[in-house]
Amino acid sequence: xxxxxxxxxxxxxxxxxxxxxxxxxxxxxxxxxxxxxxxxxxxxxxxxxxxxxxxxxxxxxxxxxxxxxxxxxxxxxxxxxxxxxxxxxxxxxxxxxxxxxxxxxxxxxxxxxxxxxxxxxxxxxxxxxxxxxxxxxxxxxxxxxxxxxxxxxxxxxxxxxxxxxxxxxxxxxxxxxxxxxxxxxxxxxxxxxxxxxxxxxxxxxxxxxxxxxxxxxxxxxxxxx
DNA sequence: GCGACAG
DNA sequence: ATCTTGTCGC
Numbered sequence: 001x002x003x004x005x006x007x008x009x010x011x012x013x014x015x016x017x018x019x020x021x022x023x024x025x026x027x028x029x030x031x032x033x034x035x036x037x038x039x040x041x042x043x044x045x046x047x048x049x050x051x052x053x054x055x056x057x058x059x060x061x062x063x064x065x066x067x068x069x070x071x072x073x074x075x076x077x078x079x080x081x082x083x084x085x086x087x088x089x090x091x092x093x094x095x096x097x098x099x100x101x102x103x104x105x106x107x108x109x110x111x112x113x114x115x116x117x118x119x120x121x122x123x124x125x126x127x128x129x130x131x132x133x134x135x136x137x138x139x140x141x142x143x144x145x146x147x148x149x150x151x152x153x154x155x156x157x158x159x160x161x162x163x164x165x166x167x168x169x170x171x172x173x174x175x176x177x178x179x180x181x182x183x184x185x186x187x188x189x190x191x192x193x194x195x196x197x198x199x200x201x202x203x204x205x206x207x208x209x210x211x212x213x214x215x216x217x218x219x220x221x222x223x224x225x
Numbered sequence: 226g227c228g229a230c231a232g
Numbered sequence: 233a234t235c236t237t238g239t240c241g242c
Contacts, residue, residue: 045233087230116231147231
């Protein structure tokens with residue numbers, strides 16, 4: 001058992017204060033190694049929410065196949081649920097379990113996609129950013145709905161997007177990942193710019209609403225055994 | 226005071 | 233997140 005990097009079980013006021021201290025550490029410019037493996041992370045719950053299940057799926061970029069993504073490793077970690085869901089404090093509920101799942105991996109991906117927001121967060125520290133900080137890896141947030149910010153309706157075609165703005169700051173993009181479907185909310189997590197985040201999400205799109213890394217992690221996190 | 230509110 | 237049938241639309 002390795003010691004915790006910091007206290008995760010904090011009361012809301014302390015958790016909020018910690019987010020404010022960590023947010024400046026998030027890097028919004030590209031700082032990525034050549035991407036060969038992309039991981040998708042998601043959290044699911046069992047036993048009426050008593051147990052938290054973190055799932056990570058690692059995909060390798062193919063050299064010829066069309067989607068070009070092949071599953072090379074999967075990891076699951078279960079632990080007692082630490083705290084209830086509180087909007088804005090999601091990372092304190094999910095990141096510890098995600099980190100434990102990552103420790104089981106043999107492969108260290110160069111990029112990680114997380115189910116949730118990156119910097120598109122009231123204090124600019126959504127789950128994707130918080131996780132990226134502790135993994136010290138580039139991360140991208142891909143959320144199914146909005147937490148904060150304003151945006152126009154993106155165009156109808158796959159790949160169409162509109163900026164997600166909060167005040168005078170662009171914090172992400174609302175992306176039409178598939179025709180006729182509700183758009184997804186893409187935001188930089190850590191060490192990735194918005195342009196690069198959008199690029200990777202679009203590149204990882206299969207024929208569904210969610211990019212493959214997140215979709216597969218989603219399936220692994222909620223599938224019953 | 227009244228909504229809004231990732232998963 | 234999770235619990236779940238029918239139903240609306242292409």
